[in-house]
Amino acid sequence: MNVRLESLSFGYPGGAQALRQVSLEVASGSWLALVGENGAGKTTLAKVICGLLRPDTGRVWVGDWNAQEHSAAQLARRITYVFQNPDDQLFQRTVQAEVSFGPRNLGLPPSEIEERLIQTLEVLQLEGLRSRHPYDLTPTQRKFVALAAADAMRAPLMILDEPTTGLDGPALRLLDGYLARKRQEGRTLIAISHDMDFVAEQFERVVVMAEGKVLADAPAAQVFGAADLLAASHLEAPQLVRLAERLRWPTRPLTVEAFVADLATRRMAEARR
Amino acid sequence: MIELDGVTFTYAGEATPALQQLDLRIGAGELWAVLGPTGAGKSTLCSLLAGFIPHFYRGSLRGKVRVAGIDVPGSSLGEMSEHVGSVFQNPFNQVTGARYTVREEIGFGLENLGVPRPAMLERIERSLALTGLSELAERSPYALSGGQQQRLAIASILALRPKLMILDEPTSQLDPAGTGQVFTLLRDLVSAGETTVVVAEQRLEWVARAADRCLVLQSGTKAAEGTPSDVLSSPEAEGWGLCQSRFSRAARAAVAQGVTPLGRQLPHTLDQAVEYFR
Amino acid sequence: MGLLLAVAFAVPWWACYLTLGLLVLPLAALGRLFGPLTRTLWKLVLPFAVPILLIQGFFWGEGEVLFTLGPLSFYRLGLIFAAASIGRIAMLGGCFLLLSMTTRIDMLMRALVERGLPNQALYLVVTTLQLVPRFEAQAHRIQDAQRARGLETEGSIARRARALVPLIGPLLLASLMDVEERALALEARGFSRRGPRTSLVTLRDTPLQRWLRLALWLLAATLILYRLVSWITR
Numbered sequence: 001m002n003v004r005l006e007s008l009s010f011g012y013p014g015g016a017q018a019l020r021q022v023s024l025e026v027a028s029g030s031w032l033a034l035v036g037e038n039g040a041g042k043t044t045l046a047k048v049i050c051g052l053l054r055p056d057t058g059r060v061w062v063g064d065w066n067a068q069e070h071s072a073a074q075l076a077r078r079i080t081y082v083f084q085n086p087d088d089q090l091f092q093r094t095v096q097a098e099v100s101f102g103p104r105n106l107g108l109p110p111s112e113i114e115e116r117l118i119q120t121l122e123v124l125q126l127e128g129l130r131s132r133h134p135y136d137l138t139p140t141q142r143k144f145v146a147l148a149a150a151d152a153m154r155a156p157l158m159i160l161d162e163p164t165t166g167l168d169g170p171a172l173r174l175l176d177g178y179l180a181r182k183r184q185e186g187r188t189l190i191a192i193s194h195d196m197d198f199v200a201e202q203f204e205r206v207v208v209m210a211e212g213k214v215l216a217d218a219p220a221a222q223v224f225g226a227a228d229l230l231a232a233s234h235l236e237a238p239q240l241v242r243l244a245e246r247l248r249w250p251t252r253p254l255t256v257e258a259f260v261a262d263l264a265t266r267r268m269a270e271a272r273r
Numbered sequence: 274m275i276e277l278d279g280v281t282f283t284y285a286g287e288a289t290p291a292l293q294q295l296d297l298r299i300g301a302g303e304l305w306a307v308l309g310p311t312g313a314g315k316s317t318l319c320s321l322l323a324g325f326i327p328h329f330y331r332g333s334l335r336g337k338v339r340v341a342g343i344d345v346p347g348s349s350l351g352e353m354s355e356h357v358g359s360v361f362q363n364p365f366n367q368v369t370g371a372r373y374t375v376r377e378e379i380g381f382g383l384e385n386l387g388v389p390r391p392a393m394l395e396r397i398e399r400s401l402a403l404t405g406l407s408e409l410a411e412r413s414p415y416a417l418s419g420g421q422q423q424r425l426a427i428a429s430i431l432a433l434r435p436k437l438m439i440l441d442e443p444t445s446q447l448d449p450a451g452t453g454q455v456f457t458l459l460r461d462l463v464s465a466g467e468t469t470v471v472v473a474e475q476r477l478e479w480v481a482r483a484a485d486r487c488l489v490l491q492s493g494t495k496a497a498e499g500t501p502s503d504v505l506s507s508p509e510a511e512g513w514g515l516c517q518s519r520f521s522r523a524a525r526a527a528v529a530q531g532v533t534p535l536g537r538q539l540p541h542t543l544d545q546a547v548e549y550f551r
Numbered sequence: 552m553g554l555l556l557a558v559a560f561a562v563p564w565w566a567c568y569l570t571l572g573l574l575v576l577p578l579a580a581l582g583r584l585f586g587p588l589t590r591t592l593w594k595l596v597l598p599f600a601v602p603i604l605l606i607q608g609f610f611w612g613e614g615e616v617l618f619t620l621g622p623l624s625f626y627r628l629g630l631i632f633a634a635a636s637i638g639r640i641a642m643l644g645g646c647f648l649l650l651s652m653t654t655r656i657d658m659l660m661r662a663l664v665e666r667g668l669p670n671q672a673l674y675l676v677v678t679t680l681q682l683v684p685r686f687e688a689q690a691h692r693i694q695d696a697q698r699a700r701g702l703e704t705e706g707s708i709a710r711r712a713r714a715l716v717p718l719i720g721p722l723l724l725a726s727l728m729d730v731e732e733r734a735l736a737l738e739a740r741g742f743s744r745r746g747p748r749t750s751l752v753t754l755r756d757t758p759l760q761r762w763l764r765l766a767l768w769l770l771a772a773t774l775i776l777y778r779l780v781s782w783i784t785r
Contacts, residue, residue, distance in 0.1 A: 037448065037450065038418060038419075038448055047695070050699055051698075052695045052698060052699065071698075071703060071704075071705045071706070072695075072698040072699060072704075072705075073698050073701050073702055073703040073704065073705075074703075076698070076699055076700055076701040077701070079699075080699060080700070081696075081699040083692070083695075083696050083699075085692075087721070087724075087725055087728065088689070088692045088693050088695075088696045088721070088725070089693070089696035089697075089700075089721075090721060091693070091697070091717050091718075091720045091721035091724075092720075101700055101701075102700040102701050105700065105701030105702060105703075106701055135724055135728070138311050138312055139311065140311045149700065150699075150700065153700065153701065165445060165446065166445050166446075167516075168310040168311050168475055168514055168515070168516060169310060169513075169514040169515050169516045169517070170310060170514050171311070172516055194448045194449055196449075197519055234450065235449075236449055238519070239478065239518060239519040239520060239543070239546075240519050240520075240523060242543055243519075243520065243523075243543060243546050243547065243550065246543065246546075246547045247547060247550055247551065256519060256522050256523045256526050257526070259519075259523045259526075260523060260526045260527050260530055260532060263523075263527055263532050263533075263550065264527075264530065264532045267532055323739070325735060325738070329734075329735065329738065350738050350743060351741065351743055351744035351745060354738060354739055354740065354741045354744065355741065355744070358739060359735065359736070359739040360739075361732055361735065361736060362732075363729075363732055365685075366729050366732040366733050366736060367732075367733075367736040369674075369678065369736070369737060369740065370677065370678035370681040370682055371673070371674045371677045371678050371681075372677075373655065377751060377752070380751035381740055382739075382740035382741050383749075383751070384748055384749055384750055384751055385740060385741035385742055385744055385748055386741045386744065386746075387746055387747045387748050387749050388749060389749060390749055390750070390751065390753070393749065393751055394751075397751075415681065415685075426736075429740060430739065430740075433740070433741070
């Protein structure tokens with residue numbers, strides 16, 4: 001599912017201009033990270049794409065649909081938005097009911113709903129918690145239940161809002177595994193995140209926003225290597241990039257593997273001299 | 274400052290204890306970080322040190338708990354709040370809502386404690402200065418960013434001159450800028466001798482920079498204790514469910530691939546990593 | 552409260568307009584609230600004023616007729632009665648608006664606490680006022696999350712009403728979960744401590760204010776007594 005944004009502008013009533021002429025194209029199956037400090041307009045943009053907010057000017061195309069001609073609920077067939085705070089999203093009495101809520105709204109037959117339920121719970125290691133009340137679970141488990149509930153919609157486009165906040169070590173690994181599967185399934189994914197290390201590792205393309213405008217739309221390596229861009233948007237580079245800078249390397253490795261590979265290359269080059 | 278001996282606590286209605294046979298000694302004037310995955314008992318420990326266990330949360334508590342010279346089980350919430358300050362995860366929920374400006378918000382606790390007005394004014398100014406909120410003194414607490422609200426929570430607690438401050442994952446809902454503000458503030462406070470700090474956290478890069486000592490919890494028991502470098506470089510560290518910084522992960526990978534020699538202490542901060550990989 | 556109502560009805564109706572014109576509006580202008588006050592007052596009074604005027608004017612039934620509109624006659628006495636009622640409403644409304652727009656609610660509550668209202672009442676009133684907009688924002692967030700999972704909220708009134716049902720659970724639960732953390736945060740600030748409390752803000756009670764209060768009490772008592780007496784001796 002590709003997405004096209006044409007010159008979107010949006011201002012909250014009685015308040016700031018949250019989006020100024022934002023244009024963006026996301027090809028089907030591609031991944032994108034949306035970064036920027038608080039108030040830059042990231043969440044507003046995501047909500048406009050999903051139809052939760054209507055832009056003042058400009059258009060949103062989700063596939064062949066003009067988003068303004070459809071309600072947010074209809075658009076949910078094509079896009080799911082996972083909120084940052086799972087407690088804003090959970091309202092059923094059991095995990096099972098929660099995860100099946102979306103598919104039921106889609107009008108799917110019970111057998112299909114059950115099958116999706118089983119599969120989604122398994123991927124996120126929530127099978128044993130099927131009949132538990134979401135609020136009895138730990139915050140990490142609730143976050144995954146919210147993710148599962150959105151996942152069960154099987155929408156071709158997913159928007160994740162701060163997927164890594166509050167997760168501990170094992171949970172982050174679980175998330176990595178989940179994302180790998182989404183990549184395999186060919187889902188289009190947009191993630192909003194403050195976690196630059198996460199962004200560097202998972203996303204080839206980074207869109208930097210500040211004050212409602214798109215400051216940059218480029219490959220991750222380029223974005224994280226541009227010091228003035230990061231300064232202008234009040235972002236810090238990922239840990240490994242900062243390290244490479246301090247070590248005065250010409251490269252900017254984005255993952256642990258890339259870093260070690262660069263290190264190995266340099267060591268060998270030094271050894272030869 | 275803190276003495277725990279054989280502490281075991283089980284929440285009412287639960288089968289397994291949240292803390293088991295925990296022994297702990299924390300001296301005054303230090304910044305301790307409590308590490309561990311979700312469910313390890315970090316929040317339970319924080320609640321215990323603040324007196325919320327057993328005076329707010331019910332359950333069975335065994336063992337000796339002395340905090341700031343007070344026997345916690347024998348005390349009361351009111352008394353504990355005069356010596357121990359608590360800061361929680363959600364900055365928004367800590368704004369009382371009963372006051373209209375930052376300045377008055379800080380004064381809320383002082384009013385409750387019956388501090389005379391001249392002393393109140395002085396303490397509020399001091400709190401504002403220490404937390405860098407002086408310019409925001411006349412703003413509504415609800416008009417602040419998350420990081421600023423957390424600093425306000427800290428300022429409000431600081432004004433009560435607690436001997437000990439307990440913070441339960443204070444930066445988990447904050448962005449990197451806010452996280453940096455909070456950690457820098459905590460480090461400055463302890464270094465200036467204002468208070469002792471115990472903070473439960475997941476962000477290891479900051480913990481390694483700011484903490485004097487660490488405690489690692491696993492399923493309610495102590496798994497390790499020591500300086501951040503010692504604890505985080507321990508060979509068992511990978512099994513503890515912590516979110517290791519990329520620095521140490523890169524170092525472990527480099528050692529595993531034979532690119533760097535074994536046996537050197539792993540880096541956890543940027544400075545340590547620069548030294549390590551030079 | 553009761554006193555104010557009594558005064559409103561004790562005073563001859565034209566005095567209401569006088570009060571409005573000579574006291575309330577100038578005070579509002581003094582506090583730079585003229586615009587907001589008149590706008591809100593207008594919105595408050597109009598829904599009452601128009602029906603009262605029409606009904607009393609056209610259906611009074613006796614006395615001098617001012618003009619006719621087809622089969623309907625508009626009576627002078629009706630107009631006067633309507634003017635009286637509207638005047639009282641406008642005066643009451645104006646006074647309340649002036650009070651609420653010029654007084655910080657927490658100051659008002661503090662003054663009441665000093666006169667014996669329990670401390671918890673202060674907290675309850677002020678926090679509720681500040682939290683209602685947050686509650687609203689939370690409700691919006693929850694509904695957005697539900698819409699993003701296919702819950703239809705737009706369309707017919709019936710559909711929009713049905714969409715409110717799944718909102719109740721999470722809203723209440725979220726509030727309850729918050730309540731625990733809020734309670735602990737308050738405990739950490741000594742909220743339940745027993746012992747004397749002090750106040751950061753001092754409410755200065757000048758002699759002038761005390762005299763004014765006394766004078767107002769006397770005036771109100773006189774007016775009410777006068778009315779009662781004249782009513783009894785009719």
